[in-house]
Amino acid sequence: MRIGSWSFSNPVFVAPMAGVTDRPYRKLCKTLGAGYAVSEMAASNPRLWESVKTSRRLDHEGEIDPIAVQIAGSDPGMMAEAAVFNIGKGARIIDINMGCPVKKVCNVASGSALLRDEKRVSDILRSVVAACHPLGVPVTLKTRTGWDRNTRNALRIGLLAQDIGVDALILHGRTRCDMYQGEAEYDTIRDVKQALDIPVVANGDIDSPEKARYVLDYTGADAIMVGRAAQGRPWIFREISHYLQTGTHLPPPTYGELRDCLLDHLEDHYRFYGEYTGVRSARKHIGWYLADLPDAQDFLPHIKQLDSTxxxxxxxxxxxxxxxxxxxxxxQPVTSAMAAGHRHIQLHAS
Structure with a gap:
């Protein structure tokens, strides 16, 4: 598939997730088989661009092109300005967030809250496309199937985006009100794909090679995007890619491979965040890597007590x-108690 002038032979992508898909994580996933990765969402408000958090999100040093940056906001002019600012920082693809379901985003009429205001959706898309296309930078839109199950409007949004000039659509198979509950539904993604000429990427509950194959076949999507299933399991991208190409499974990683992967990830993570933030923000990743393994349950509480890299x-x-x-x-199977203990941090995919 293509996004603007960029061609992707590997249809297995990394979904943007706040608090997860930072530069070290994106680089790791690409090394382990992801064909494309989008940054955490960056604020469109210029007053936030110099903050430590936003500065980190705009740091793409050493990242493999195409660098894709997701922007979030509700003001068309600010969104266009943010797109141009991020292009100046190295972005080669701009992704617009209209899918994040968390309250603090929706309460400022951003993220998936925009699905209730199609006029504003149109204004934002027109403004960002008009700013990016003259610079040779394609624009993608990531969204959900609608605000709730009674007002699914992904097809109208997709057709609108295509008419305005958006280069690809990424669609999570849930409404905003579904949050991350229940199972993703792929009928809407299939309907949208059949109606559009631009590439459509399917997102939601893709957690295995078999599920990836099923979603691609059922929806006809041009690619799939993996989010939460890659937390602590970044090798899922090579597993899926291998299965799509061969129909066979790679063997599971060994403890030695897991050790090397985790320690390499942490080394890059510490360099990126520094000592104080690095050791604290690494805890969730360590928990995700080890949570399902035998005898890790007694070890992980100890990790939370350590304050140095x-x-x-x-x-x-x-x-x-x-x-x-x-x-x-x-x-080993993850019990509800284990899940509460080691996956308690509520991170939102956009």
Whole structure:
């Protein structure tokens, strides 16, 4: 598939997730088989551009092109200004967030709240496309099927976006009111794909190679986007890519491969965030990597007590020393108690 002048032979993409898809994580996922990755959403308000959080989100040093930046907001002029600002920072594709369901975003008429105001959707899309296309930068739109199940309007939004000049549509198979509950539905994605000429990317509940194959076949989508299923499992991208190409499964990672992946990720993470923020923000990633493994449940509470990157790294090394490097990982079922203990941080995909 193509987005503007960019061609993607690998249809397995990384979904933007606030608090997760930072530069170290995007680079790791691309190394492990993702064909494309979009940044965490960046604020369109110029007053926030110099904040530490936004500055990190605009840092793309060493990242493989095309660098894609997601912008969020409700003011058409600000959104266009933010697009141009991010292009100056290295963005080669601009993605517009109209899918984030969290209250603090929707309460300012941004994210998926925009699905209730199609006139504003049109104004934002026209403003951003008019700012980006003359610079040779394509625009994509990430959205949901509607505000609620009684007002699904993804087809109208998709046709509107196509008419305005948006280059691709990424569609999460849930409404805003569904949040992340229940199962994603793919009928709407299929209907939208059949009606549009621009590429359509399917998103929602894609957590295995078989599910990826099913969603691509059922919806006819040009690519799939993986979000929460890649938390602590970034090798899912190579697993899916291999399965789509061959119909066969890769063997699960060994403890040695997991150790190397996690420690390399943490090293880049620490460099990116620094000592204080790095050790604290790494805890969720460590929890995701290890939560489903036998005997990790007694170890993870200890990780939360460590306040230095050296202590954190050493503790992980010592934990892995108890496992043969060549042994394949065998995950255990995640109970509700385990989920509450190790996946309690509510991160929102956009």
């Amino acid at each position: 050296h202590e954190q790294t050493r503790a992980i090394e010592q934990w892995f020393d108890r496992h043969p490097r060549s042994a394949a990982m065998v995950a």
